[in-house]
Amino acid sequence: MGAIQALRGTRDILPEEVAYWQRVEAIARGVLDRAAYREVRSPLFEQTELFARGIGEATDVVGKEMYTFRDRGDRSVTLRPEGTAGIARAFIEHGLHARGTQRLWYGGAMFRYERPQAGRQRQFHQLGLELIGCAAPRADVETIAIATDILRALGLQRLRLQLNSVGDAADRQRYRRALIEYLTPYKADLDADSQGRLERNPLRILDSKDERTRAIVADAPSILDALGSESQAHFTAVQQQLSDLGIDFALDPCLVRGLDYYTHTAFEIQSDDLGAQATVCGGGRYNGLIEQLGGPVTPAVGWAIGIERLVLLLQELTPPPAIAPDLYVVSRGDRAEAQALVLAQKLRHAGFAVELDLSGSGFAKQFKRADRSGAIGCLVLGEEEAATDTLKLKWLPVQEQTTLPQAQLLATTAELHARLNSLRHQ
Ligand code: ATP
Ligand code: MG
Numbered sequence: 001m002g003a004i005q006a007l008r009g010t011r012d013i014l015p016e017e018v019a020y021w022q023r024v025e026a027i028a029r030g031v032l033d034r035a036a037y038r039e040v041r042s043p044l045f046e047q048t049e050l051f052a053r054g055i056g057e058a059t060d061v062v063g064k065e066m067y068t069f070r071d072r073g074d075r076s077v078t079l080r081p082e083g084t085a086g087i088a089r090a091f092i093e094h095g096l097h098a099r100g101t102q103r104l105w106y107g108g109a110m111f112r113y114e115r116p117q118a119g120r121q122r123q124f125h126q127l128g129l130e131l132i133g134c135a136a137p138r139a140d141v142e143t144i145a146i147a148t149d150i151l152r153a154l155g156l157q158r159l160r161l162q163l164n165s166v167g168d169a170a171d172r173q174r175y176r177r178a179l180i181e182y183l184t185p186y187k188a189d190l191d192a193d194s195q196g197r198l199e200r201n202p203l204r205i206l207d208s209k210d211e212r213t214r215a216i217v218a219d220a221p222s223i224l225d226a227l228g229s230e231s232q233a234h235f236t237a238v239q240q241q242l243s244d245l246g247i248d249f250a251l252d253p254c255l256v257r258g259l260d261y262y263t264h265t266a267f268e269i270q271s272d273d274l275g276a277q278a279t280v281c282g283g284g285r286y287n288g289l290i291e292q293l294g295g296p297v298t299p300a301v302g303w304a305i306g307i308e309r310l311v312l313l314l315q316e317l318t319p320p321p322a323i324a325p326d327l328y329v330v331s332r333g334d335r336a337e338a339q340a341l342v343l344a345q346k347l348r349h350a351g352f353a354v355e356l357d358l359s360g361s362g363f364a365k366q367f368k369r370a371d372r373s374g375a376i377g378c379l380v381l382g383e384e385e386a387a388t389d390t391l392k393l394k395w396l397p398v399q400e401q402t403t404l405p406q407a408q409l410l411a412t413t414a415e416l417h418a419r420l421n422s423l424r425h426q
Contacts, residue, residue: 009114009122019321020311024154025107028127028305031149035142037103037129042086044109048076054085054261054293058201065112067122079111083128084286084302085293091132092295101133107307119277119309128304132290135299137237140265140285143301145245147269147281150305155318158272159280161247164255165235166203166266167227169288175226176202186216206254222253234264261289265301273313280313281305324374325355326420330366335386343379343391343406350413352420371396376423377416379409397423 006012013021032039048068055062067079080086083106096102107127114120129146131139144161151159166172179202187195191210198205206217227235242249255266266284274280283303290298327347331340337360344356355373357366363382370378380392391409394401409416 007122009116011121011123015323016320017311017315019323020314021307023321024127024307024310024314027153028105028107028150031146031153032105032129035103035146037105037146040087040090040104040106041108042083042090042106043080045077045079046086046089048078050085050089050293051078051081054088054289055082056201056261058197059204061112065114067111067113081112082110083108083126083304084130084289087128087130088132088289088293088295088300091298092290092293097133097296097298101131103129103131105129117277119274119306119312121308125307126304127307128302130300130302132300132302133298134301135287137234137241137265139299140238140301141241141245143283143303144242144267145247147283147303147305148247151269151280151310154310154314156271156273156310156313160270160272161242161249162252162255162268162270163239163242163249164223164252164266165227165231165238165264166223166256166262166284167231168263171223171227171231172203172263175221175223178221178226179203179205182220183216189213189216203256206256217254223256224251224253231264238265261286261292263287267303271309271313273316274309277306277309279306280309322374324376325353326375327352327354327377327379328370328373328375329354329356329379329381330363330370331357331381332360332363332366333383333386336381336383339386339389339406340379340381343381343410346410347413350410351417352413376420395419395423397426 048066051066052062057063061081066081069077071077087104087106091097091102105128108125109123110126111123113122116122129143131143148159148161167175180198183190183198183202183205187198189212190198190205191208191213194205194208194210194213205213206220208214208217239249255268262284264285264287267282268279269281270278271280281303283301285299285301287299290296290300329340329344331337340356344354347354355375357369359366359369367378376396378394378396380394385391389407390403390405392401392403393409
């Protein structure tokens with residue numbers, strides 16, 4: 001019988017890689033806390049209709065990528081392909097608009113049926129943020145600044161912020177007509193996907209990856225020329241305030257988010273260190289979403305960072321975060337092993353990270369594993385130590401060794417902590 005493997009587009013994240021994930025999460029949490037954002041957790045699956053209404057039938061996500069199935073009660077259920085629709089539903093369901101501006105963040109798995117490749121999976125993870133209830137350009141800028149803070153705090157340098165405005169619904173309607181008018185004579189030359197989008201979702205043609213389509217799109221009218229005066233003022237303010245914060249950006253009039261509820265600011269943060277999947281963060285304003293889902297008219301802005309892509313970058317740039325115990329316990333012989341088990345437990349209760357060698361193998365092999373573990377101290381219990389209730393304490397980085405009563409070690413844990421710290425930072 002063949003061994004069962006993980007499904008295509010899903011992967012296991014093993015401990016060495018998890019260390020990177022935890023670093024991302026810890027740094028992001030710090031930045032978000034300091035900006036007064038609070039975590040929310042919404043379900044991993046929702047009624048299919050939430051995404052159909054909230055993301056839009058004409059998008060790739062809803063049209064081609066959703067994991068949709070009927071549950072045992074014959075309801076159509078979908079694994080969440082992104083986080084915003086669920087948060088918007090929760091905002092409405094819990095009447096959060098009554099509590100003033102909401103600064104929320106979330107993290108977790110998302111599901112899209114895509115063609116798997118590096119940085120593109122079927123189960124992937126996002127960290128996202130939503131600032132709901134504020135229409136001011138400052139809100140757009142605050143969220144962008146938080147994304148850049150997180151990425152910079154992680155040590156990423158070669159980042160590019162691409163910025164655009166997709167205007168309000170009226171601007172988009174006007175632009176949509178101009179775009180269809182411009183593209184229609186070229187219809188036969190567009191790639192097949194773009195031909196299909198011409199009537200349904202022509203803005204999406206702007207970010208086609210097909211070369212011939214791109215050449216045609218290069219001379220298309222710019223959405224920035226179609227903005228009404230209010231949209232123009234909003235966009236100008238966003239650019240000014242980004243400059244005030246020293247955040248560089250480039251305008252990209254072809255940057256249109258795939259999701260229909262976006263209005264005004266759209267942005268992406270890309271990295272020159274990633275290949276084809278260059279975008280680590282995508283976001284923008286979505287003033288139309290909450291109303292479209294049956295809630296009160298509510299302005300909002302947010303973004304999502306793809307954690308897999310971020311971790312790929314970090315693995316290139318930085319050594320793996322160390323995951324080593326403070327102390328490694330080596331023992332041999334029945335009595336020594338029994339004492340070592342108790343000692344390790346007491347040391348953990350005193351705040352040390354302790355790895356107990358359970359192999360029962362010879363001392364030489366256990367010492368080798370102690371070295372490889374990265375531990376600072378190695379505790380050794382053999383038959384002799386067991387008979388006298390003592391142990392050997394070896395400081396591995398300096399190859400120093402003392403013998404002392406077990407009770408003494410447990411009575412002087414403050415000194416042990418101090419010595420560990422000084423050796424760790426040598
Ligand atoms: P793309 O153009 O790369 O498909 P998208 O526009 O579909 O991206 P968003 O919906 O804006 O992406 O999601 C935000 C971020 O989530 C992306 O910038 C990316 O980092 C990450 N992401 C999206 N889809 C995937 C996926 N299938 N696998 C891994 N990460 C993903
Ligand atoms: Mg996509």
